[in-house]
Amino acid sequence: MLIIDGKKVSLDLKNELKASVDKCKTITGNVPGLTIIIVGQDPASQGYVRNKAKTCKEIGMISTVIEMPVETTEKDLIETIEALNHDPAVHGILVQLPLPKQIDEFTATLAVDPSKDVDGFHPENLGRLVMGHLDKCFISCTPYGILELLGRYSIETKGKHCVVVGRSNLVGKAMANLMLQKHEAANCTVTICHSATQNISFYTRQADILIVAIGKAGFITADMVKAGAVVIDVGINRIEDPTAKNGYRLVGDVDYEGVSGVASAMTPVPGGVGPMTIAMLLKNTLLSFQRLNNL
Ligand code: GUN
Numbered sequence: 642m643l644i645i646d647g648k649k650v651s652l653d654l655k656n657e658l659k660a661s662v663d664k665c666k667t668i669t670g671n672v673p674g675l676t677i678i679i680v681g682q683d684p685a686s687q688g689y690v691r692n693k694a695k696t697c698k699e700i701g702m703i704s705t706v707i708e709m710p711v712e713t714t715e716k717d718l719i720e721t722i723e724a725l726n727h728d729p730a731v732h733g734i735l736v737q738l739p740l741p742k743q744i745d746e747f748t749a750t751l752a753v754d755p756s757k758d759v760d761g762f763h764p765e766n767l768g769r770l771v772m773g774h775l776d777k778c779f780i781s782c783t784p785y786g787i788l789e790l791l792g793r794y795s796i797e798t799k800g801k802h803c804v805v806v807g808r809s810n811l812v813g814k815a816m817a818n819l820m821l822q823k824h825e826a827a828n829c830t831v832t833i834c835h836s837a838t839q840n841i842s843f844y845t846r847q848a849d850i851l852i853v854a855i856g857k858a859g860f861i862t863a864d865m866v867k868a869g870a871v872v873i874d875v876g877i878n879r880i881e882d883p884t885a886k887n888g889y890r891l892v893g894d895v896d897y898e899g900v901s902g903v904a905s906a907m908t909p910v911p912g913g914v915g916p917m918t919i920a921m922l923l924k925n926t927l928l929s930f931q932r933l934n935n936l
Contacts, residue, residue, distance in 0.1 A: 643794070643906035645873070647786070649914035650793050658923050665930055666701070671930050673930035674703040675733040675922070676725050680718060680744065681711035685879070686737050692733070696919050702926060703730070715744045720750045720917055722804055726754040726936035732933055733759035738811070756933065759925035761785070761815065769819045784816040785850065786917025792826035796850070796906065798834055799838040803829035805840070806846035806861070806894075812854040821851070840870065841865070853894040863899035872904040875914050 661930050666672050679690045690706060697704035707721060718736075724730045734757045755765040761781035769778035780788070791798055801822040804877050807813035813833065820829040834844050836855070842865040844849055853861050854875035865871060877896030893910030901907055909916050930936075 642901050644905055645906055645913060647790060647792055647914055647917045648681050648912040650790060651786075651920040654789070654917075654924065655700055655922040658927055661927055662701040665927070665934075665936070668936065671730075671917060671934075672702055673732045673899055673926045673931075674730050675703070675735065675926045676705045676707060676728075676731045677735045677737060678707045678709065678718070678721060678725075679737045680709045680713050680740050684738070686739070690737050693919055693922060697923060697926070698723055702923065705731075711741050712746070715742070715748060716796055718744055718749055719896075722749065722752040724815045726752075726757065729730075731757065731771075732929040733757055733922075735760050735922070751848055757929055759922055759929055760874055761925065767810075767815060767818075770815060770822075775822060775824060779928070780819065780921075781815045782925065783812050783854075783914060784819045784923040785874060785921040785925070786914060787816065787875075788819055788824070788826045789921065790873070790908070790914070790917055791850075791871075794906065796826075798826055798850065799828040801829050801849035801915060802832065802850065803850040804832045804834060804843070804844050805852045805854070806834045806845065807854035807856075807875070808833055808835040809854060811842070811870065812833070816852055816854065816875075818862050820852075853873070857894055858892045859894070859896040861895040862897065863903045866900050866903045868903055869905040872900055872907045872911050873914065877910060877915060912934045 656860040675854045677690050679858045694706050725734045733815050736752050740746050750762045755763045757935050758779055761779035766778045776936050805813055805817040816832050817833045832844050845865040851870045852873040858878035872896040874893035878892050879889045882890040891911050
């Protein structure tokens with residue numbers, strides 16, 4: 642079985658992006674800038690944000706983290722976003738989700754200027770993706786990272802049956818629509834399964850490419866997978882592990898042990914999709930800089 646090594650691919654990508662950032666600096670005297678807003682102190686979100694900011698700096702971009710208190714009002718958050726929309730040194734704006742309950746996530750998503758929406762969550766970007774204008778939108782980072790992995794591993798996708806498990810706005814909906822596009826790493830027949838799907842294994846067993854993003858540890862077991870399928874595990878679940886240094890370990894939505902005996906290729910957790918999400922965020926920030934500077 643082939644292990645699809647997202648860690649390695651993301652390192653290759655980061656090196657490529659670093660060279661592009663250097664080139665931007667030579668041409669314009671400036672570098673791409675990403676500003677991340679985090680509201681509250683959720684430890685998992687703080688970890689993700691730290692990692693995103695650190696990786697940005699590693700490739701020579703400017704990254705700024707705005708930490709807002711958990712009681713921040715929707716109005717205050719929108720004003721902060723609008724100031725960044727108008728700041729020419731900011732090329733990418735990311736509002737880390739989830740947000741505290743007094744703030745409507747959709748309202749916050751709508752406030753980000755689509756031309757700086759490096760998460761690809763704004764309906765204008767998702768709409769452009771659905772309509773196939775992939776070069777005129779931001780593709781959300783996790784689906785984009787999966788597309789990149791499939792492409793770099795030369796996985797045959799044209800005409801294949803791709804089953805996406807999960808219909809979240811963050812991953813499932815964009816992923817399914819992306820795999821539907823006439824793109825060289827897509828062009829699939831697509832089925833979407835979700836929490837109300839009856840007899841889910843009937844569908845998953847038909848998948849040539851199975852992409853799982855439902856946030857349930859070990860949900861997909863070997864009996865749910867067709868022999869030779871390519872399995873992409875988007876899940877990052879913390880499960881208690883007293884033997885681990887911090888008391889937990891990360892597992893995916895796929896039972897790795899079992900499914901690796903059936904699949905032809907698979908992404909591990911950690912080290913699969915996760916590092917690719919960050920790499921594509923940097924790629925989108927670079928893309929935004931290039932577009933805003935007419936490069
Ligand atoms: N929360 C979990 N994943 C993401 C992501 O990719 N972007 C944002 N903004 N929030 C998240």
